[in-house]
Amino acid sequence: xxxxxxxxxxxxxxxxxxxxxxxxxxxxxxxxxxxxxxxxxxxxxxxxxxxxxxxxxxxxxxxxxxxxxxxxxxxxxxxxxxxxxxxxxxxxxxxxxxxxxxxxxxxxxxxxxxxxxxxxxxxxxxxxxxxxxxxxxxxxxxxxxxxxxxxxxxxxxxxxxxxxxxxxxxxxxxxxxxxxxxxxxxxxxxxxxxxxxxxxxxxxxxxxxxxxxxxxxxxxxxxxxxxxxxxxxxxxxxxxxxxxxxxxxxxxxxxxxxxxxxxxxxxxxxxxxxxxx
Amino acid sequence: xxxxxxxxxxxxxxxxxxxxxxxxxxxxxxxxxxxxxxxxxxxxxxxxxxxxxxxxxxxxxxxxxxxxxxxxxxxxxxxxxxxxxxxxxxxxxxxxxxxxxxxxxxxxxxxxxxxxxxxxxxxxxxxxxxxxxxxxxxxxxxxxxxxxx
Numbered sequence: 001x002x003x004x005x006x007x008x009x010x011x012x013x014x015x016x017x018x019x020x021x022x023x024x025x026x027x028x029x030x031x032x033x034x035x036x037x038x039x040x041x042x043x044x045x046x047x048x049x050x051x052x053x054x055x056x057x058x059x060x061x062x063x064x065x066x067x068x069x070x071x072x073x074x075x076x077x078x079x080x081x082x083x084x085x086x087x088x089x090x091x092x093x094x095x096x097x098x099x100x101x102x103x104x105x106x107x108x109x110x111x112x113x114x115x116x117x118x119x120x121x122x123x124x125x126x127x128x129x130x131x132x133x134x135x136x137x138x139x140x141x142x143x144x145x146x147x148x149x150x151x152x153x154x155x156x157x158x159x160x161x162x163x164x165x166x167x168x169x170x171x172x173x174x175x176x177x178x179x180x181x182x183x184x185x186x187x188x189x190x191x192x193x194x195x196x197x198x199x200x201x202x203x204x205x206x207x208x209x210x211x212x213x214x215x216x217x218x219x220x221x222x223x224x225x226x227x228x229x230x231x232x233x234x235x236x237x238x239x240x241x242x243x244x245x246x247x248x249x250x251x252x253x254x255x256x257x258x259x260x261x262x263x264x265x266x267x268x269x270x271x272x273x274x275x276x277x
Numbered sequence: 278x279x280x281x282x283x284x285x286x287x288x289x290x291x292x293x294x295x296x297x298x299x300x301x302x303x304x305x306x307x308x309x310x311x312x313x314x315x316x317x318x319x320x321x322x323x324x325x326x327x328x329x330x331x332x333x334x335x336x337x338x339x340x341x342x343x344x345x346x347x348x349x350x351x352x353x354x355x356x357x358x359x360x361x362x363x364x365x366x367x368x369x370x371x372x373x374x375x376x377x378x379x380x381x382x383x384x385x386x387x388x389x390x391x392x393x394x395x396x397x398x399x400x401x402x403x404x405x406x407x408x409x410x411x412x413x414x415x416x417x418x419x420x421x422x423x424x425x426x
């Protein structure tokens with residue numbers, strides 16, 4: 001990592017773009033999920049589109065975690081230690097899963113190899129398949145458009161792939177590369193303290209997108225934290241079907257909006273609480 | 278009497294079955310061994326210090342084989358050895374002299390000098406720092422550690 005950053009020609013730039021795009025990717029997927037949720041775009045016939053998108057969010061978080069674990073800094077080492085022990089606390093399959101993840105009983109060079117394989121092989125394949133399915137479903141069902149009650153129904157708008165769509169995409173790509181280059185130049189990625197398996201640093205925090213789990217783990221017992229986070233992930237993926245059940249229970253009120261609002265505020269609250277110390 | 282053709286066919290299938298079982302079985306056995314390597318536990322007796330260097334009220338830090346840190350204390354003649362690994366999620370705790378407590382920086386677990394959790398997630402789960410058996414032989418203090426090899 002040091003060689004990539006300091007010796008390879010433009011290595012610092014590639015690393016900076018990689019690091020900053022990972023942050024923007026997580027933020028973009030979270031914001032997209034929130035937009036889709038609050039506009040009700042996950043409802044029939046787009047349930048599977050939502051489920052595949054929610055799985056993409058989990059895979060993207062997996063990318064983030066395995067990515068920063070590969071640096072083998074203090075944060076990487078202790079983050080991986082916590083994640084391994086958290087996995088071990090999963091009922092029934094936990095110990096086997098943790099052993100598979102770590103490549104042994106504790107964090108070692110085997111763990112780095114496994115995280116590398118996850119980061120460059122398994123997760124990209126999963127992302128490719130899930131994103132493929134997601135885009136296919138978007139093509140099949142069309143993009144949901146937000147229509148206000150007093151607004152006349154819009155007629156279907158289409159435009160050619162070439163040059164309209166392609167040029168827009170290229171434009172966004174160039175703008176993003178410029179933005180990422182600016183970020184990589186202004187805030188270049190450094191290298192933290194080297195992993196020390198004997199001493200956890202006095203102040204340790206994961207990346208911002210795991211702040212909520214970090215704070216949750218401080219506030220709750222381990223078993224409850226593991227089960228509640230697992231349940232939250234399950235509800236995230238299965239929300240279209242949960243929503244259908246809720247609308248049957250309460251046909252007049254849209255309970256999903258209220259629950260979604262509470263969930264977003266809770267996530268934001270936990271994240272801010274952790275960020276502020 | 279089974280016709281010769283049918284016997285040949287049966288033999289061919291049996292041979293094919295054995296060949297498949299042998300090849301894929303070997304592959305599967307290696308895969309299982311790779312995924313679930315054999316674990317053995319080994320007991321080790323490690324010299325920690327002499328009793329003269331650990332009078333009542335004193336404490337010492339020792340690095341055990343494998344890198345684990347062990348804190349030895351002498352509380353009114355009773356020698357204790359505590360692990361510095363937090364039982365919550367495996368981070369290492371720090372001894373805070375001014376507060377007389379162990380503190381885990383990961384999820385803010387707090388432990389009393391005897392290793393019992395008094396605050397944070399480990400206290401909620403009723404956990405404590407692992408205590409290693411200690412034996413005193415003459416003037417020498419030994420730690421008894423179990424390692425996974």
